Each structure stands twice: as structure tokens, then as C-alpha cells.
Amino acid sequence: MSNNGIRELFSGDCEKVLALNENRFGGVLPNPFTNFSSQLTLLKAGTNQLVGNIPAGISNFVNLMSLDLSQNFLSGLFLSILESFKTCKEYI
Numbered sequence: 001m002s003n004n005g006i007r008e009l010f011s012g013d014c015e016k017v018l019a020l021n022e023n024r025f026g027g028v029l030p031n032p033f034t035n036f037s038s039q040l041t042l043l044k045a046g047t048n049q050l051v052g053n054i055p056a057g058i059s060n061f062v063n064l065m066s067l068d069l070s071q072n073f074l075s076g077l078f079l080s081i082l083e084s085f086k087t088c089k090e091y092i
Contacts, residue, residue: 019044021068028052029074038062046070054078 016039026049040061046068053076054069061067 016041016063018042020048021045022047024049026050029055029058040064042066044068046072048072050074052076054081056081 018040019042021044025045029045029050029052038060041063042065043061044066047070050069050072052074054074056077059081
């Protein structure tokens with residue numbers, strides 16, 4: 001991938017599990033990141049170089065059971081986003 005970006009990964013459908021951890025991905029989580037919200041059950045994007053606000057659309061991940069965004073440089077209203085998750089059992 002060019003420039004260690006993740007934008008190319010978020011252009012369409014995806015499986016239920018998305019593991020991007022420990023890849024040195026950098027940049028902002030793109031808005032298309034929320035396009036597959038109804039399918040995703042596990043998202044691992046920890047230990048990268050992601051920056052900026054956590055997209056509010058991440059709260060639409062209605063089937064998410066595990067979320068790892070640790071060891072990045074993310075900011076935003078994360079606690080209010082977490083309150084919207086009904087099925088998530090693990091936050092890292």
C-alpha cells in the first residue's frame with residue numbers, strides 16, 4: 001500500500017473480522033471506514049500510527065463484539081461513542 005495508508009481498505013464490503021493491528025498504518029480513520037458497520041464483529045487496529053478523531057460513525061457498528069484502537073494517537077468523544085455499542089464486550 002502506498003504511504004502506509006488504510007484508505008484503500010475501506011472502499012467496500014468486508015468480512016466480520018478486520019485485523020489491522022501492528023502494521024504501522026498512519027493517518028486519519030477515513031469516513032468510508034463506517035461503510036461496513038452492519039457486518040463487523042471484531043476490529044483490531046491497535047499499535048499503528050492512526051491520528052485524529054475517532055469517526056462518530058463507528059458507533060454504527062451494531063454487531064461489534066471486540067474493539068482495539070490502543071496505542072494510536074486518536075482523540076474525540078470516545079466514551080460517548082462506546083455508550084452506543086450494545087453488543088461490544090471488549091474495548092482495548
